[in-house]
Amino acid sequence: MTVAWRALVALLALACGACGSLSALERDRAAAIAVQARSVEVACQAADACASPSPLRELGVRAAAASTPEQPRHYALLLDYGQDALVSRLDLIRGAQRSIDLQTYIFDEDDAGHLVLDELLAAVRRGVRVRMLVDQLSALRQVDTLAALASAHANFELRIYNPVLGRARISYPMYAWAAACCWRRLNQRMHGKLLLVDGLVGITGGRNYQDDYYDWNPEFNFRDRDVLVGGPATADMAANFEAFWDAPLSVPVERLDDVGGYLLREGAPALPQWPYQDPDRVAIVSRTADDDALVRERLADAAMPVGDVLFIGDLPQKHRRDREAAAAAVHASPLLHNLIESAQEEVLLQTPYLVLSKQAQAMFSRMHERASPPRVIVSTNSLAATDSFITYALSYKYKRRYLRDFGFEIHEFKPFPEDAPIDLEATGAVDISWNADGSVNIGEPQTPTDAAAPRAPQGRAGLAGSGSGSGGGSDGDGRREPPLSREYAALRYAGVGVHERVPLQRAGVRFGLHAKSLVIDRRIGVVGTHNFDPRGDDYNTESAVIIEDPAFARALADSIRRDIAPENAWVIARRDKPPVFSGLEYSLAKVSEHLPVFDLWPVRYATSYEFQPGPQCPAPLPPFDPGFRACHEPVGDFPEVNLGFRSLLTRIFTAFGAGLAPIL
Structure with a gap:
């Protein structure tokens, strides 16, 4: 018996030995x-339960x-x-x-x-x-x-x-x-x-x-x-x-x-x-x-x-083996898709994980092909901000499709937003220092090593024992072990790096986008649990609140627009064309993108840009505006990230991640 087979047998034996079932009598x-x-004592006999x-x-x-x-x-x-x-x-x-x-x-x-x-x-x-x-x-x-x-x-x-x-x-x-x-x-x-x-x-x-x-x-x-x-x-x-x-x-x-x-x-x-x-x-x-x-x-x-508020929610029958019964229990995805496709002027979409199902891709393609397509603005995570490395890698793979085929205007959330609705003091971080650009550090700025996960920066002594970490147990060197507790928990153990945040070029209290919201034509606002992704369509049960009210939609839109402001997000746009053979490069990259496995083309269609304000650039411009490049500077595909060996992993997941799309 090979070593691999011995390990597999041992693993299954350990699993089965640890999960012996109770009998019906034992359960009773x-x-x-x-x-x-169970106690039956009640401290209050008042009708309002002493509320x-x-x-x-x-x-x-x-x-x-x-x-x-x-x-x-x-x-x-x-x-x-x-x-x-x-x-x-x-x-x-x-x-x-x-x-x-x-x-x-x-x-x-x-x-x-x-x-x-x-x-x-x-x-x-x-x-x-x-x-x-x-x-x-x-x-x-x-x-x-x-x-x-x-x-x-x-x-x-x-x-x-x-x-x-x-x-x-x-x-x-x-x-x-x-x-x-x-x-x-x-x-x-x-x-x-x-x-x-x-x-x-x-x-x-x-x-x-x-x-x-x-x-x-x-x-x-x-x-x-x-x-x-x-x-x-x-x-x-x-x-x-x-x-x-x-x-x-x-x-x-x-x-x-x-x-x-x-x-x-x-x-x-x-x-x-x-x-x-x-x-x-x-x-x-x-x-x-x-x-x-x-x-x-x-x-x-x-x-x-x-006025009217609509709560929509999938039913647990979505998880039945009977496909017809399961399909009848899916309420959130079809209604949200219909709502998005009804847009005439603008879709403001916020999702932490920009991975679209085939149905959603077909929908956005149809919308973009209209004579007067609605503007589609997307707020999502950057690699530096996300808690799901592999999900971002797959999103990165399809940037060309999102921008060119669907007309998306994508804004990626920064890990150290300067004007987001967050309470830095409440984090409990100590030895906070501020950079000249207004961003924050815990202790002195430092550069984590390429080959290892980021260690706790100097000035953080004792924080690992504070219990304010990611919620998992603490290992021997004081770092927090992440629990099985993220949106894609079923992939948590699929491999190294699935939910391990990438190291950054500087230390600080990092923030990642997790809101799932939608505004249609400045009159309909949606807040819910659906990430607008294949998992939400096919695996998870989801819910949302839909409110058709211009004032509410405006307030929600203002909140999302704050997240995509230049101080809080980078904008994604086509990178500068090479001086020669730009058409050939584009064609080869597009062909490679459509390959389900061996997508190894080294140059991506788009990259990240930072707004550069000035007399000629008083406000950010959309990425499709002719004057965009004059007011925005490219900052690389993965700004703030200290990848090193991770860059290779990103390419690998970009190349082979397509098969995971249905469960991401």
Whole structure:
């Protein structure tokens, strides 16, 4: 037997040995242990469950009172800042009087996750029913925590969606086994995010429950967006949540093999006392959420009165084997595609991962071929900002197609944006220093080595132990090990570098785009979970809020345009033509691009440009404007990136990544 076969047999043996299934009787016994341990004590007997005053919940009450079946009224609030998004959640949870339904893709055991758990359990103890539904691949990381939550209180229920191998958590060997036996099911994830309080107010959008989404990570955070909605549309949110909650793929956590086995061995554990890594920061945001006047002034009063609001969401039947039943459960993608194709003047599209499905490519091609095609402006990540290296590599492969065949105007988010809705102070980074151009460094600027992943810069001592990292465990040298917790988690273990951020030329608190939004013709705004990619079309279940209101669309467009401003993004445009044989070079590159495997042409059609303001260039110009080149300087294909050997990896993934497009 060869060494490779021995390794494979050992791997499968380890995987199978670690995932022995409980019998039906054992599952029942484990569930009984959890149910019997649940407290039934309720600290408040008042009809409102002693809820705190909530200015944001009041929006839902007011909208419901003003609505009629013929004329619904809503309030909508864009949540761009991470701190606003967290405070809004705390305000609603503390103001809940009857029920809280929480659905999410990621729920990590870091400060943000623990804070929300504390608030949910406090609501439970005063009499509020809480239901929490989390996708398996990115659920809480500790089995004992899951067992404790399963046993915590009669008012609290936790279910795990699509638990491959019948477990809440899977290890590396188990993941390999699951990929071998059940690759399609492993990729079918619940990507929806929803917080619904009393059926009156809901929050949905890109944010999960992890420090990275609330500006609480000293190394990398997501620039994200949610929308809070109060009014009749929350009934559709509630119906969609119920469909997932009752789905066969949503399993009570106590009935899973690892959690059930823990309950059978150890009994019902007490809830752990999870100390906050940055208690002062947690205390500040908690006090802010208690400040009724501040929440009202900054958030509730900023909510916009709007008319019709449409919530669309895929159903869990999308993950059935029956193709007809699965197709009937897909709601988000067809509606979003139809909405985009209805545009007459302008499409403003924001997605962190610019990888388009075949259907989307055909749609944008048709739109570009119109006699008067709409302008299509795209906000996405640069390689320096993205958390998904391989996804960017595939996007890089198709830049020519995006620009020339679809007419896209692409703006790539910078890792150190100068004017983005972020809270640098909240990150907890220390020894912050500023460069002459206004960008930020932690400690002194330094250049990471080409051959290795970036190490913690000088001046960051102790941060790895602060718990404000990426949410994974800390390894021996203090660096954070990234958890299985990104949008493309099913590819997390596919190879080195899939979700490893590339090293940069200087140190600093890095930010990456994660918002998924759309504005059509300055009158329709969309905020949701769909990345407008093949995964969203074919694998993940997605959701979105669609609001046809010029004022809301304008506010959303302003937010996206801020992200694509020159201080926050580079613009992608055709590189300067070579002095000779430019037509031949273009033709060869185009032929190579269409090859599914051996795309090895060394020169790409487009590159990144930086706006150069001056008397003749008072404002940026679109990349197709004849004067564009006079006002923009090329800064290379991968600005800010210190690739070294990574450049070779980029070429490899560019050459061979096309086959991964359906699951990217």
